[in-house]
Amino acid sequence: MSTAATTETKPAAPAIEKIKVKIDGREIEVPRLTADWSGKLTPTTMIQACELAKTDVPHYCYHPKLPVVGNCRMCLVEYGMPALGPDRKPVMNADGTPKIAKMPRPAIACATPLSPGMEIYTKTPAVKQMREGVLESLLINHPLDCPICDQAGECKLQEYSVDYGQSASRFVEAKVHKPKAVDLGPRIMLDAERCILCTRCIRFTRDIAKDDALGIINRGSYNTISTYPGMPFDNNYTLNTVDVCPVGALTSKDFRFQMRAWFLKETKSVCTSCATGCSILIGSREEKIYRYTPRDNDAVNASWMCDAGRLNYKWISREDRLKDVLVRGQKSTWPAALNELSDKLKKAPAGSVAIIASARQTNEELWLISKLKAKLGAISDSIPRVGEADKLLVSADKNPNTNGARLTGICFTEMGINLQKIADGIEQGKIKVLIVFGENIAKHGVSNDRLRERETISEVVDEHGLTPALLAKLETLVVSDIHANETTRLAHYVLPGCAHAEKRGTFTSGKGRVQKFMKAVEAPGDARAEWEFLHDLVHNVTGQNGFVTIEGLFNQMAREVPAFSGLTWAALGDTGVTVQI
């Protein structure tokens, strides 16, 4: 993990000297040094001070997580410094305050460091005029095709034009036309006419993704963002350039012309594609998910996420979702199936039950399963998924909640070592009941013809002896899953579950960050959140009552599981809390 992507491993910040500056006549104290995009302490700039003072300074090229270049000129402000006399001593006013010498020229707030006593003016007529001028210049060759532009609604050019721009254009000449709908790479489309050449995308891919793929070609008003001829813009972080692009120049091919941004309901959630657990926003409308976008979380993913994780949402609305409760292949109802199942489990002798949970389940669900496990004296494990890691965000562990499974006692430090024991138990007839959650255990390894969207990045790579023939030996096979697969076809009880976007819960990331996620869409058919029916099942089997809300359940788990002690649902906040793992 590079320092750019996370601040988690950083030591506590040393005490930084504070300096006093005035912003629009209001004095505030700001640290003399602030961490820049790479985490290095550099002198605090005007724009950072304005942000601390909650004063809006419009900007295009400046991005807090990217190097400063200062080329858009949108953040121009006027400023003044304490005047120095010939003796190099501050000149004082009659009332004893330092005399401020207003600088004759403005400065760009993003690249001008503060000095003590500085005064920044962001609301003067001159600043207003400069903003109007810069916007006018940026809009000279802008095509104004907002009705067909995917960025409309979240476009900085639109926002600042309303806030700071002029109402009418004075430009009567023909606009310079540049290439439209340029195929930059497999996931990115460029509209060069809309580009304002802020170079955020260039800096992101060069300095954060470490793939110096983009640059500016041609001269003057023909300046265009481009890749090297014949080299597609294709790394695992390309779609972040769409997020950092303040206008609609770079658009996602996946989201292109799918839905207008203002219709999307944004739900705070967590990416489940690997153990990193990037904070995301799920954009959905009318129970359909349209996109994932990264959400700022300095402890986990800064402002970024990988393309693979971002595009890994289509499985949620796939056709083969399980929608009905099935008991021995017949459609049933939740109460009937759960009652029958609870009776069966209550009668099961100790040691005759095995549980294979999934590290894609939430902490709460795994904890409820661990209660069931304790009551039934069951042997349990989970399925490991391993893939390739990279240096920025992607983890090798492809399960989002491996640590949750460990901390709740579902599996040991090394996941998957009990699977063979379970297989042997079934073989010998000792294990008669197998409960499986969210894992297609009948599948061996991965074969290409079985690769579907969900599996393309989350591969079941282990080999274990749980063959369909072996599963057929079981007296009772209980399977809860999201999609129909070989295991659900063999199951006696099929309990349709929910994707993370359809329920609430928490995951513990690979680094021990406990993050909560919210419900974005409704589950199809009879599918029900696992923690809800697990709560019923645990109540029926163990006789212990628990909380029926996710908040209560989490808080109860935090009291009972040592690793989560002291946590509460409310205290997790939007960005989560790191626990000792």
Place this chain on the structure above:
Amino acid sequence: MAITVNRKKLNFWERLYLPAVVGGLKVTGRHLFRTLFGGKAVTMEYPEQKWTVPTGYRGAPYLVKDQDGDTKCVSCQLCEFVCPPKAIRITPPGTSGLKPDRDNAEKMPLEFEINMLRCIYCGFCQEVCPEEAIFLKQDWSHVGTNRAELIYNKEKLLSLGGAAPGIQKWKHKLEEARAQENFPVKV
């Protein structure tokens, strides 16, 4: 707080109501007389004869085409957003979707539905449309035998809307861009 409205106190004749009844019968009698002997009908044979609405009347919203017969709508969905009764529903084309019938517009709705049972003829859609692609026409009568029939789709809306010539900004942009492909650029 309740407001008491002072009403005029009715006198004896007014409280009888008979003068008002007689007054109404006089109007009816006058129209009857005119129809029978004057040959001037005051009613309209409705389905055959239709009321002509004044200009500026806000009837049903329909989609229009430009002078080249191309769809004007670019599926920006502003009308869907602004529509107070949520009568409009647009399906955007998506990445691989429908190729628009105008070269430069890039985007055209895959489907455009207006539920005429929900529409309140407010005219917001016409007002908000940046492409001048939807207009409230003069139609005020919708007949259908079920609800589904009164959800008009893109094809129906376009055929009902007819043509509305406009400035054709996308075509103009395309021509401008093509002219610039050759140097020196002619402005």
